[in-house]
Amino acid sequence: MADDAQQQVKKSFMYVNRKAPYGTIYALEALEVVLISAAFEQDVSLAFLDDGVFQLVKGQNTAGIGMKNFSPTFKALGDYEIRQLYVERESLEERGLTSEDLMEITWEDEEDDYAKKPSIRIVSRMELTEVMAQQDVLLNF
Amino acid sequence: MADDAQQQVKKSFMYVNRKAPYGTIYALEALEVVLISAAFEQDVSLAFLDDGVFQLVKGQNTAGIGMKNFSPTFKALGDYEIRQLYVERESLEERGLTSEDLMEITWEDEEDDYAKKPSIRIVSRMELTEVMAQQDVLLNF
């Protein structure tokens, strides 16, 4: 059935992350769906807006709260051919964040001598609205 | 142990309701604690602020959502000697509500020929802050 589905259609999936990490499990369990979805050869992208932008802040250290730091997984997304991470500029600004505060997340471009290219695109609210309106499936977490 | 506790101390308990009914169970399960607490002969009061004020709106009809309408229970609180329901004026106003939109909740004053007296007091944010600051125990739902 899964094989049939893969052969029939290629859809665009956007995973929309609006919540801070660790306070709730949504960020982590969203990432688990994203990783699985990579196996289905669909067109996958992620959006980070509202408090979701905190998921990408660098230097996360969870030793003190006894939980697993899952932020390194974002850096591995390129290996799963997930290369489109949209981050909303207005959400960053409201929270006193800049692109400097975010982890560096890259993918290797095979067709360009494996050059490392950035996966994160900072976009305006209006641009993000346009991208969301082009998706087949939107999953908010 | 419960009997000991009752004999030892009389504390003031305030149950602070900040959430709308039905979308989550907090309002209903808060009310269940309030009813139990009446048996312990403590000084019990309730506060309704933020979306908690929607819990007291009259004319609730849950037939269409398949859930039980628990709002009539508020009217029975007087029989449990719970007579102090503080409602924050600013929270009502922000939500386009007035005291006219709320259920009538009364208690019978034995010492005044069983006259029905209102249990709801509309108070300002500043007044509610003062009342909260006088409590021994505050439970937010």
Next chain:
Amino acid sequence: MSTLHTVNKSPFERSAFSSALNHLKPGDAVLMIEDGVVGARKGSAFAGLLESAAKSCAIYVLEPDLAARGMGETDVIQGANLVDYGGFVDLVTTHQRTQAWL
């Protein structure tokens, strides 16, 4: 090619409702369900924002949820349309995609 946005949170409690309104395109539809219906109340601090959204988008309220919270047609902003669960299904099928602003 328009989107149905469902909102199940009170705009007084969470930012999800405002965030949904900030990401609408003209012709999209907004459906308020669960605690989200309290955002439809007229005369509230939020009503103005919703009324502006209503100029370019269709606004719907799930009637069973509105009734549960003691409200009806006369309590909501002008231009909001009441639907039942069947109407919710129709909104899903007549829009290209659904985005749930959880």
Next chain:
Amino acid sequence: MSTLHTVNKSPFERSAFSSALNHLKPGDAVLMIEDGVVGARKGSAFAGLLESAAKSCAIYVLEPDLAARGMGETDVIQGANLVDYGGFVDLVTTHQRTQAWL
């Protein structure tokens, strides 16, 4: 006779944090925990409100939660004090009551 107010929600996502600030008395303390720590970030749209609260109330941030979210002492508003879980316990015992703004 002062109160310790704990806030575990982001002020950008929920109204709980603002509501807590609206119900402080001078001499009260505010402790940010869990997702609430993001409200301590300097330069945010919320920082001004928190800085005014800091004039009459003590402001604390649970350091392990701040570190988990990639932040440290230099990232928070001036006047905010970092505490660990032991410090959280001390705040509870040295204030008359605790109010959790859930």
Next chain:
Amino acid sequence: MKLGILVNEGPYTHQASDTAYQFTKAALEKGHEIFRVFFYHDGVNNGTRLTVPPQDDRNLQQAWSELAEKHNLDLVVCIAAAQRRGILDEGEAKRHGKDASNIAPGFRISGLGQLVESGIVADRLVVFGD
């Protein structure tokens, strides 16, 4: 039309499961096909047969199980989310050395791929949560 349903919260605490149930019932009444109902996050807690709701309240697990039986619905509980939260079928219980299982009739445990597949196969994916 072919619809996929995602339920992200458990019964009673949030209205999500109630709304998803009412929506699913209405969609079936209108002649639509429900490709699958997937339970994720705390949604997996809808699938325990050990709940005993008050007699004057609705029984959500039973409502889902009955709807599934009547319409041959595919109710899938996410295995990873279920393990974290203590929802097990007999096979899972044995595999992890647990002395009891609690999955309800009509629910089955499977992987997250079943959710992605819902998104691919169904014409619309409708999400209910907190």
Next chain:
Amino acid sequence: MKLGILVNEGPYTHQASDTAYQFTKAALEKGHEIFRVFFYHDGVNNGTRLTVPPQDDRNLQQAWSELAEKHNLDLVVCIAAAQRRGILDEGEAKRHGKDASNIAPGFRISGLGQLVESGIVADRLVVFGD
């Protein structure tokens, strides 16, 4: 000082149980007495022994059970909230005709009066939730 603890959310989905656990441990280390830890709302889900968290993750139920054993803590799960959510001990399971129970070691099921009593007896009641 004598402290009462209230946990309103289940494990993993919200951080409440983690924070309550870290707080309780720190309070014990400082020599305070924990009068009781009461689990209400979805908090009752901390008390199921059927969870199987990933191997690289913490096991919250086990952490609570071990802390209770070490310090003789009273971990109380609200009976009404537990019934709604499918948390049963053996007696409750029998009484309601259920074929399994799932309560974890060190947890006991009792009424809401135990929470009110915490508020009366403890010097401070500290609440953790969503």
